[in-house]
Amino acid sequence: MTRSTSATGRRHGGNRWLLFLLRRTGRMLVAMWVIVTVAFLVLRMAGGDPVRSALGATADESVVQARREQLGLNDPLIVQYFDYLTGLFRGDLGVSIITGRSVTELVSHRLPATLELAGLAFLVVLLVAVPVGLGIAVITQGNRRRGAETAFTGVTAFIAAIPEYLLGVLLVIVFAITLHALPVAGRTGPASYLMPVIALSVSAAASVSRIARIEALNTLKDDYVRTARSKRLPAWMVYFRHALPNMLTATLTIGGTLLGAMIAGSVLVEQVFNWPGLGMAFVGAITTKDYGIVQGLALVYAAIILVVNLLIDLVLSLLDRRTSLLETS
Amino acid sequence: MTNRRSGPPKRRSGPPRQPMAIIAVCMLGVLVLLAVFAPVLWGEEAVAADPDAIALPPSGEHPLGTDKLGRDILLRTLVATRLSLVMAVAATLMGGCIGLALGALPAVLGTRAQRWFASVISTWLAFPVLLVAMLTVILLGPGTTTAVVALALTMTPSFARLAQTLSSRVGGSEYLAAARMLGVSRRRQFTRYVLPNIAEPVIVNVTTSIGGGLLALSSLSFLGVGVQPPDFDWGRLLSEGFGQVYNSPVAAIGPGVAVVFAGLAFSMLGESLAAQLRNREHGRALPPRRLGPAPVAERPARTPAETERAETEAAPLLDVDGLSVSFPGPDGWIRPVQDVSFRILPGEIVGVVGESGSGKSVTMMSIAQLAPAGAAVTARRLRFDGEDLTGRTPAEAGRVLGTRVGVVFQDSLTALNPALRVGTQLAEIPRVHGGAGRAKAHEMAVRALDDVRIPDAARRAQQFPHEFSGGMRQRALIAMSQIGSPSLIIADEPTTALDVTVQRRVLALLRRECAESGAAAIVVSHDVAVLAELCGRLLVMYAGRIVEDVDIALLATPERLAHPYTRALAASLPDLGTDRTKPLVTIPGEPPDLSRPVTGCAFAARCAFATDDCRTEVPVLTEHRHGGRVACRHPQDAMATDAAPGREEVGA
């Protein structure tokens, strides 16, 4: 292969990649639009008067009317929809029905706490699950040590069956209430992160380590691992230098789903630990029927998940470009 | 020499013992009993408030204490089984029905609609269960029905995807095409083929979905957006218990245990069902206990005369005697290599030829201590350069070999690590074994690449394997096998993936490297023409055994070859002008299936000279008058070609 052919190869790959990027972004935008529209309709179509039901039967009729006016609920539907969309483009996520405060402001206060929680838990899961999966794969490859395999499957099945919020409750009982070792709730300092992050990551780590084991078993069967063994490299080099990087693509593939699960799980964990994130506000808004906040937050959650998935797709396709180049050259 | 076996191993019949499945079924039984009877037995007690027993800690009367209205938490947990289970089952059935129906839909639509549909489903799938559920709650208002509908909606896309894969797999199958052509009735097609193939994956999916649904529903109730009081499920009880966690921590634990117990029961059942499915499809290898010890070569050790000769002969570099390689299979050991014996002298280049599946690669990889994990390698004698390798683990034996054995692998694309630079992959060897520093090792790698005529080696060393052409990768692999200055090179089909001109160049390179370094080489190939160009001696393998060991020069005079198989190979050898890209002349018939024991000569089924003796006793590899060795009852070399089989008596 000469320089020029490799260059055309790269250009081909580039074009295809651009196309892929456009298609994916388009798909994301369509999904986002569907969600925006649904969120818009929820507030307008929900049975009865949402403002009345949020403010309560005893609220003064003039207050209700004023709030309806503020929300623009008295305009024709199409005008409301247009206003809502233009508002979104300006970064306006609407207002709370009950307090009339801006949802964008609420998000900017609470989003960091949620992202920290989910991001840390995501990291913990990857850092624990991938090495564990690889380790178990190494000792069980070639159908050896069936006992270890059974034990691993059993233990991970058990852990994965413990929902995040239940683990959170158990942690609180043991470490905060019984041992007084950690703060019960809130986001007050490094120690306060410990339990929420653990609660959120443990069951996910169990399921991801199972996937990682299967991926690792496949990787260990690959030819280049045998090549590495033929060089009589120390075991750690064979596994960490030669096998691990090649597992990452597969791990990333599940990364999207995983991050989504972390963000959803954070809603529960925030509830248990009184964590001042989006989830607390979300659940609170649902129970108080503040559809103004619900609508805004649902959008934010959806956007986070769509963007994360798009990013992971892009990274994956970038990695794949290496191999797809082979076909063109 | 006889080769008696006690008949084929008995096929183990009946379903495999699955402790997990049994436990899961028992757990489910408990749950179902509770769901049916608990509300009848304790339903009233569980909702009866008792102002005298508010938020009590555990006691004999209330093993898990009472809640803030004085109700017994244990009884409430047991009674809640029904609602928790019914909700999960209902949601799964609903999601399953809608999903399967949706998933089957695109089959009748056009391809465009299908693609569009697939992307809708994958976007839908990307949304975490809990968020979709909460959006539904917002639409319909919190409550039991809402929670069930919400969950059903989250399950829909995964069932739709399942239906899609299943319908494409089953619909496109050859069986159905054939059945349709033969006019098999639709009903019979459905009950005989479609249903069994669809039912099992669906059942597995339903089971795991119920388990997951159970956990998700309890999460919704825990958040207060699922079941509303006065109804209660486990999630509701948990959130109530968590509310009084300071007074009595146990209040939250009872329902928690129930949730985990139920979730586990379903996921274990789903998993053991899935495992059974997998086993049926692939057949899982037996565990070591049932396999018994790994088979060894039946032939006794060398005769005293042979041993004596072995001692006096020039010391071989590699001495292999009675090497067998076995893999665990679903019905016992599979034996791709049986009783292989040969020696390699220093500096000698030996070719190993055989069809794919003849065990040639497995043999050489086992000698290089690179057999796949799980392989059992046994040998009476395995010595390299005077050092005994038997009785060591592959890792230990590999350490003994160190860099003295260099391996050139078959497929250069997969044999090089796609994630590491080529130079790095070469430099590893001097770094680990020669104690060279980073810069020194890199310099050595560049020199090694330059040695195999890779232009602009310094730049190439910085590139990744995918940036190399096929021939260049193969040369990089040769450089890699050379960099540790080995005394034996094992090349496994080094030119198979290459076109003819590149193939020639790679062979020439290999020959030159051996000549320069004085290393011995074993070159494995299915192409006897490749070996004829390169080697001095030829080992012919068939069905896991060496059938002939002969000087390569004899290929030019096929009438002096002894084994019918070798003769057939030699007959297929092209002359100089023959088009090498055409497939070689093949011998009619198939090599035997080695997962079953073969009685007698494995070649008998394809051999024109086979007699009854051949079919009962394995011919042993023995010294032959052509100066090599042969394993055949009726060697053909001294015979007139028209001789009737079995009549010659001149054997060695």
Ligand code: SF4
């Ligand atoms: S003659 Fe008999 S022993 Fe020789 S190859 Fe044919 S079948 Fe085997």
